[in-house]
Amino acid sequence: MARKISFSDAVNEAMAITMRNDEHVILLGEDVAGGANVDHLQNEEAWGGVMGVTQGLVQEFGRDRVLDTPIAEAGYVGAAVSAAATGMRPVAELMFNDFIGSCLDEVMNQGAKLRYMFGGHAKIPLVIRTMHGAGFRAAAQHSQSLYGMFTAIPGLKVVVPSTPADAKGLLISAIEDDDIVIFFEDKTLYNVKGEVPEGHYKIPIGKADIKREGSDITIVAIGKQVQTALDAADKLAEKGIQAEVVDPRSLSPLDEDTILKSVQKTSRLVIVDEANPRCNAATDISAMVADKGFDFLDAPIKMITAPHSPVPFSPSLEDLYLPSPEKVIKAVAELIDDESIVAS
């Protein structure tokens, strides 16, 4: 059995490994090391990221390659775009995905479009790592899940891993990829542990993973919500319902085939996405199936998402805001038309 490490350590390992392999890989972001210019710190970090994910990297790679930036997201994300266009392979950290508000132009109008606008005569091998997700009591401006916004933008690849092993293999792929990849890390997953292979390995971007096989219903879930789906599936199994849990792992490109094949098998689909409900990844996947997989379907496609409201601060409300196994089970009961499932 492989060793177990945390999601956070898995992400850290992916960076360390790629940085060892290629000197063009650099990290930049706010306090990715911390303590720049502090006499008693030098190449020792003060923070190593606000959640400690980049700890130890400045010690190994120095401050030229683990670069603390001013609070200037447009500045450093834009700089990372052109650094990538001119031969570097930067990994920029956008501390919270919510901060895209300060640098959307650099991502959407510059980074994502340069290659196309230049007629293919440029490539932008850039990764933007960013934290997302509710449940941390971080309130409306630090808890969003904005991967839908990025999925909508041509030129970007969008990865949302749900396990430590996926996170590591996908991040290595992302860093070695020649396109811009936006890499989402759920802040509530960092301490989750899982088996993670040692060394360098890649998980392809654009390949979904079936996290649990089943024949009665397909549950497509994103990021942390994969666990919600698995918890629901366990309870459903007790009732004799075998749910198949599909983790797309990347939303752009989306592995349509794996999803469609599963729906073909089960004839029923529930999608779990903790983003707000409008124009999100859940609607995207639902619409894809309602087009290409319509004939497989025996029932409506249900989506379990957050409501159309900002993320509330209060724990009592935030818990209601998020999807839950109970909500998933309720949706499954509706589709299978068996209310007894919900009962206990």
Next chain:
Amino acid sequence: MARKISFSDAVNEAMAITMRNDEHVILLGEDVAGGANVDHLQNEEAWGGVMGVTQGLVQEFGRDRVLDTPIAEAGYVGAAVSAAATGMRPVAELMFNDFIGSCLDEVMNQGAKLRYMFGGHAKIPLVIRTMHGAGFRAAAQHSQSLYGMFTAIPGLKVVVPSTPADAKGLLISAIEDDDIVIFFEDKTLYNVKGEVPEGHYKIPIGKADIKREGSDITIVAIGKQVQTALDAADKLAEKGIQAEVVDPRSLSPLDEDTILKSVQKTSRLVIVDEANPRCNAATDISAMVADKGFDFLDAPIKMITAPHSPVPFSPSLEDLYLPSPEKVIKAVAELIDDESIVAS
């Protein structure tokens, strides 16, 4: 018969009328007048908007209420948010919706969330007018249709009018509304003329309009694409197929009922949205119907959208990029399973 005026004049009238009625209504944006501080201009505009939509307003209302701003979208959109929170009723112009890249934070994290974060103790009666749409040979950074991004954000209302009369009535509603409304104007519609009532009238935000009745298939189309749908419907009628064309007019709130009723009648749905295909309004509407209207459907839900690429500059490519009546007809033919429709 009411007089015919252009879409552009209709928008202009809505602003003039609301400004006359309420001195708290002000306009601000880049060159909404133009020529600020130019000796020989004074209260005469140099431009009146890059497309001339705000012409004549500075003459009537003066430079205090038709305020040219620096090229600082975060600055003036953010300023408009707090001006709204403190008693004004501003109409900010974001010249091209693409420039949201420079001020997303002010819209998404401030404007849209303040009311909620403040526990309801604030209102933000702000309109952001913005230009969108391809077909103008304006290339990748000036041609996007980003209403999906805004629809995804709780706290915003999103309006996309397709006719001069709708534009005027909806803009008056938007300006008099106590929430933030993002008001999309397709740059290729400005010269389109239509009957527009005189004076003050409102069209409610959140009410779809059936632009053409029909019983065989529902076509939901957004903004300029309503015309594409109507053109397709005319050709389909020649083949004996009666398409119903539904114009949602506002995407947030979305008039789900009108769409569902139409699908209930026709059993078939095509959605036309010129935005890029992922996580857009088309997928949103499709997913809504695949959930709440599944039992009405006799066929897959088809979406006619732009491809997943930036907007190309070259006319030959841009024409291919956009939806067309032919593409709509082809989709209808598939759903009705009658290839002969496409033939001629």
Next chain:
Amino acid sequence: MGVSEIQQQSLTSEKAKWMYQKMAEIRRFEDQVHETFSTGVLPGFVHLYAGEEAVAVGVCAHLDDKDSITSTHRGHGHCIAKGCDLKGMMAEIYGKSTGLCKGKGGSMHIADVSKGMLGANGIVGGGFPLATGAGLSAKLRKTGGVAVCFFGDGANNHGTFHEGINMAAIWKLPVIFVAENNGYAEATPFEYASSCESISDRAASYGIPGETVDGKDTMAVYEAAERAVERARNGEGPTLIECKTYRNYGHFEGDAQKYKTNEERDEHLKELDAIIRFRQHVLTTDLASEDELHSIDESVRKEIEDAVEFAEKSPMPEADQLTTDVYVDYQPGGEE
């Protein structure tokens, strides 16, 4: 700490006692939140203002309800100085329904628009355009009000700094930009991230006055703010004031503060402490007596105790609150 003539004229005994009280409230409030946080009761990210009291209070001493302020993630001090209710604040930090924002905002979003407090803000740099807009609004509505933008040394490198101040300057808006230069943005020193020596140097870019004051000298802040507010009310446009200060705690609760030195901490927490210094000043200048200050201390202690009790006893928001307050005129359906 010389007593200038202006200050003798403007600072009444009543105002001095109000200032002392507000500073004491902030300190005790923050010390209390620090303590409570360590017990694990409080949710989320909490950034404490302790140590910087002179700035919020020295500035807000010149403001009333028609004046607006914008704040930061480190907003408790601004709230208190602008007159927000302590019970409502504490309940908000606990996420309770009786909070100033019904528990929906939390520490980083406390607001009371009726008091001109336009919200703490989780987005660094978010306040510049908002303050400029509040200034524009005050000017157009002819309220005579001013707007104050409190911001950190880290925010001084964000693009909104530039856009907000430039706009306020060209329109001669009644806005005062108050930098709280506490030496660090999270774990990053001001000197590393900023290419200017002083934040006030940047005023020259906007053709407005800029000055740097000892931000732990309450009277220095008070006087600089007085000049700036007067300028603003006279229609002469914005001013940039940099207050050199220090935060007593870490960036947020849980920060090990490896980037600080023991010497600087000692110095700041002891001889440079703003409250000790202001207390001394008030006594020396006979603006208040030992007894008066003592009774303020006592009443503040009681106030904070009451606030905690109020917060603890208050209920969490009910489920039906989840999707209210998103829009004025409708409530989006939940997803179940």
Next chain:
Amino acid sequence: MGVSEIQQQSLTSEKAKWMYQKMAEIRRFEDQVHETFSTGVLPGFVHLYAGEEAVAVGVCAHLDDKDSITSTHRGHGHCIAKGCDLKGMMAEIYGKSTGLCKGKGGSMHIADVSKGMLGANGIVGGGFPLATGAGLSAKLRKTGGVAVCFFGDGANNHGTFHEGINMAAIWKLPVIFVAENNGYAEATPFEYASSCESISDRAASYGIPGETVDGKDTMAVYEAAERAVERARNGEGPTLIECKTYRNYGHFEGDAQKYKTNEERDEHLKELDAIIRFRQHVLTTDLASEDELHSIDESVRKEIEDAVEFAEKSPMPEADQLTTDVYVDYQPGGEE
């Protein structure tokens, strides 16, 4: 227009002729596009650089292919000065498949990364972070290259100005920020929108040198750029140069230019014209002869004619080009 010593040392006859040629190319290219646009053949928004030639050429005279530039919506001049192919440029403006960007970019997005030309840019202020990143990249890759950011007076109020320059300054990156202050941003005068007297005044905010030069005096630009490029190559960090200039045409083709006065136009189009003045300078200082310049004029005329012919005869892109070049490793499916 005194001939300083530096300039005598550095400006060779060969370089002077190259500069004259590039200026002539820009002028003729833009006059040609203006003419063609008026016939309705050209699609989209077109912003012409005519009148500002001294800036692009005076700066790019110090650069080679390892150096990068970022440009603006008004980018043709920068492209030409940085060595982009005229045929490929013209074809791009026509939207033809033989364009530098295969017709996908158009006037506002012409680029040739192999020449260090990182793209015209439809987003005002878009270039600041990109130039800073190119400077960072050059520094880390130790290429010895520099990056130049051309930007307008309007862009000088955008937040990215502040963020980009601050970062370049703290990291001492080899970047030169070149303001093209042509007096207007669209229809808005510089003096209205900017709270500074000169853009170069803002250098002080970043602790870097700033200077303002007559941007229609080619030698003045050339010399200022020489100092800045040397500073950058020596690892001393960025410089901000403001070039006061003027655009001969409107903001874009179709602009009635109501905001200009006849006097200023006359003055700029005649006695202040940069090409006339540089021509004079080159002749006076014997850097080239009348004959040589004449033959350059002739060859440039031919070049532009050839470019137009090339563009006209080239085919439009084929349908299969619509979704290529979005990603390196896959092509998204079309929607039909």
